[in-house]
Amino acid sequence: MLAQQDSMAFRKCVQVLLRSSLAPLCHPGSTRAHPRFLHTVPRLCSQSQPNGSSGSKVLVHFVNQSGVKSSVFVTEGETLLDVVIKKNLDISGFGACEGTLACSTCHLIFEESVYDKLEPMVDEEVDMLDLAYGLTKTSRLGCQVTVERWMDGMTVHVPQEIKDQRGKQEAMRSK
Amino acid sequence: LWGSHICRVRGLSSSSGPRVCIVGGGPAGFYTAQQLLKNTAVDIYERLPVPFGLVRFGVAPDHPEVKNVINTFTQTGQHERCSFHGNVNVGKDVTIDELRQAYHAVVLSYGAEGNRSMGIPGEGLPGVFSAKDFVGWYNGLPSNKELHPDLSFETAVILGQGNVALDVARILLAPVEMLKETDITQNALEALAGSKVRRVLIVGRRGPLQIACTIKELREMVNLPNTRADMLPADFEGIAEALKDLPRPRKRLTELMMKAVKEGGDDKAEKCWGFRFFRSPVEVLAGADGKRATGIRLALNKLEGSGESARAEVTGQLEDVDCGLIISSIGYKSIPIDPAVPFDPRRAIVPNEMGRVQDTAGLYCSGWVKRGPTGVIATTMNDSFDTARVLIQDMEAGKLDLSVNKPGAQAITALLQTRGVRAVLFSQWEKINAAEEKRGKSLGKAREKLLDVDEMLKIAWS
Numbered sequence: 001m002l003a004q005q006d007s008m009a010f011r012k013c014v015q016v017l018l019r020s021s022l023a024p025l026c027h028p029g030s031t032r033a034h035p036r037f038l039h040t041v042p043r044l045c046s047q048s049q050p051n052g053s054s055g056s057k058v059l060v061h062f063v064n065q066s067g068v069k070s071s072v073f074v075t076e077g078e079t080l081l082d083v084v085i086k087k088n089l090d091i092s093g094f095g096a097c098e099g100t101l102a103c104s105t106c107h108l109i110f111e112e113s114v115y116d117k118l119e120p121m122v123d124e125e126v127d128m129l130d131l132a133y134g135l136t137k138t139s140r141l142g143c144q145v146t147v148e149r150w151m152d153g154m155t156v157h158v159p160q161e162i163k164d165q166r167g168k169q170e171a172m173r174s175k
Numbered sequence: 176l177w178g179s180h181i182c183r184v185r186g187l188s189s190s191s192g193p194r195v196c197i198v199g200g201g202p203a204g205f206y207t208a209q210q211l212l213k214n215t216a217v218d219i220y221e222r223l224p225v226p227f228g229l230v231r232f233g234v235a236p237d238h239p240e241v242k243n244v245i246n247t248f249t250q251t252g253q254h255e256r257c258s259f260h261g262n263v264n265v266g267k268d269v270t271i272d273e274l275r276q277a278y279h280a281v282v283l284s285y286g287a288e289g290n291r292s293m294g295i296p297g298e299g300l301p302g303v304f305s306a307k308d309f310v311g312w313y314n315g316l317p318s319n320k321e322l323h324p325d326l327s328f329e330t331a332v333i334l335g336q337g338n339v340a341l342d343v344a345r346i347l348l349a350p351v352e353m354l355k356e357t358d359i360t361q362n363a364l365e366a367l368a369g370s371k372v373r374r375v376l377i378v379g380r381r382g383p384l385q386i387a388c389t390i391k392e393l394r395e396m397v398n399l400p401n402t403r404a405d406m407l408p409a410d411f412e413g414i415a416e417a418l419k420d421l422p423r424p425r426k427r428l429t430e431l432m433m434k435a436v437k438e439g440g441d442d443k444a445e446k447c448w449g450f451r452f453f454r455s456p457v458e459v460l461a462g463a464d465g466k467r468a469t470g471i472r473l474a475l476n477k478l479e480g481s482g483e484s485a486r487a488e489v490t491g492q493l494e495d496v497d498c499g500l501i502i503s504s505i506g507y508k509s510i511p512i513d514p515a516v517p518f519d520p521r522r523a524i525v526p527n528e529m530g531r532v533q534d535t536a537g538l539y540c541s542g543w544v545k546r547g548p549t550g551v552i553a554t555t556m557n558d559s560f561d562t563a564r565v566l567i568q569d570m571e572a573g574k575l576d577l578s579v580n581k582p583g584a585q586a587i588t589a590l591l592q593t594r595g596v597r598a599v600l601f602s603q604w605e606k607i608n609a610a611e612e613k614r615g616k617s618l619g620k621a622r623e624k625l626l627d628v629d630e631m632l633k634i635a636w637s
Binding site: 092093096097098100101102103104105123124126127128130131133 | 551
């Protein structure tokens with residue numbers, strides 16, 4: 001699995017892990033008023049296991065909007081939103097509503113084989129996904145997907161934004 | 176870590192670094208700031224003493240999860256290179272040109288504080304409100320605190336069928352139990368507790384397939400306790416047949432509407448709501464004494480074309496609806512802030528190319544003032560990130576003269592002082608925030624918003 005990564009991605013992975021562990025030292029100016037880490041479980045999400053459980057480490061590859069790949073080891077039982085926040089992955093504006101099914105910014109695209117094995121979506125997730133940019137047949141909201149052992153080695157993509165010379169096309173509905 | 180980013184920007188010879196200011200402390204302002212902070216110091220100027228714009232004053236009280244973005248905005252506001260200046264009215268206390276002299280770049284993110292008018296006789300009668308003002312009233316916007324809407328009539332008519340219209344309908348019909356622990360203002364809660372409104376009609380020019388609201392909000396209407404749906408089956412002719420060809424989002428929305436038409440709901444329900452399609456307002460009708468609105472005259476339309484671009488055409492038929500509360504929810508509207516800034520009065524936006532204001536180097540825009548007043552917070556987020564990216568690109572390409580040292584907030588604060596204006600800093604907003612949470616706690620609510628600007632200032636500067 002690791003052999004498939006180019007050395008750039010591996011370095012980035014190490015940087016990400018280092019950055020998250022050094023975060024309190026490197027960013028004295030950006031104090032957190034409220035914990036952004038998603039311990040509060042949204043009403044329809046499958047239960048996240050508590051931290052420090054004996055859940056095994058699962059390798060997940062994230063590819064962001066710019067095509068940059070980050071590979072991280074995550075704990076079984078965390079949601080993919082938890083992972084992005086905890087590992088401080090470079091994905092702009094991810095998880096705006098903090099996992100409460102009130103937005104679609106944690107939209108991720110899965111490999112078909114993985115998508116087919118995920119827990120089915122509840123209406124409220126589909127409602128939000130329906131508003132997402134770049135919706136595909138294998139799209140899910142990251143806050144609703146809990147990491148499990150069998151996902152080891154999977155790759156998830158952050159959707160590309162639609163851009164043309166004149167600027168972004170508006171894919172969202174009116175407020 | 177931050178320093179290395181700043182030094183990458185070309186042309187930098189002064190030690191103070193690039194300085195950018197943002198006009199408007201709502202979601203567009205904060206999201207733009209968030210991205211810019213990676214490369215430059217950012218100051219945010221906001222007219223009110225309190226930040227967050229429509230997240231605070233627009234999002235419905237029963238949608239607290241949508242307001243979670245305030246957490247990320249708070250981090251931005253507390254960032255060591257971000258400086259929030261509330262209580263500063265750009266355009267009145269300080270001009271755009273003065274800001275442009277003090278900063279390397281200025282971003283306009285001041286949103287849409289006006290509303291589109293229906294342009295019909297009687298629109299100014301008591302009993303007629305813009306949704307913007309009605310929402311501002313229950314959300315504690317200081318300028319709407321004296322609205323005192325009369326809720327003693329049975330029927331309310333809302334013009335427009337977007338999510339704002341549905342928010343208003345839901346707040347009018349929701350049981351008080353659903354609202355009493357939220358951050359809805361106490362005076363609105365009490366007015367709603369005594370409300371006689373039992374029937375809300377939500378009126379649109381076109382048909383069910385053109386409705387602008389989204390499914391989450393429709394679901395909330397369908398699920399309202401003690402309320403039934405009252406639709407006109409005639410409005411839905413041909414819709415069932417069209418379902419199969421619709422893209423999934425539109426299909427699911429339409430299916431839910433059809434379900435509401437078919438099932439109607441509990442006959443014993445005391446309250447009802449319904450869509451009325453193919454109808455445009457032509458006149459607000461006054462009672463015999465002419466003193467207030469007692470009804471609305473609607474013109475019946477037919478649809479030309481189909482899908483999102485279908486047009487409403489007049490048929491000549493009219494219909495009068497008795498009602499005592501009329502709320503026009505047909506769109507917010509931006510207004511020009513300063514004669515020095517180009518403004519397109521037809522589209523009511525600042526003319527721009529990808530966020531660069533037309534013919535004005537160093538001036539940018541993000542959010543509703545750039546794109547028009549539609550879209551949810553995430554739309555504005557992506558848009559703001561785009562503007563920030565463009566601005567940074569311009570910095571790195573040498574399009575902004577960063578070799579000149581700009582004084583930033585130091586100069587503006589001094590200028591404001593000579594004009595008797597004092598800013599509210601982010602840490603001072605946090606005192607207002609704490610006071611509101613404390614007041615809320617004693618009422619069993621998330622917060623009790625301060626409605627008076629002077630009260631806010633007193634607490635901020637205490």
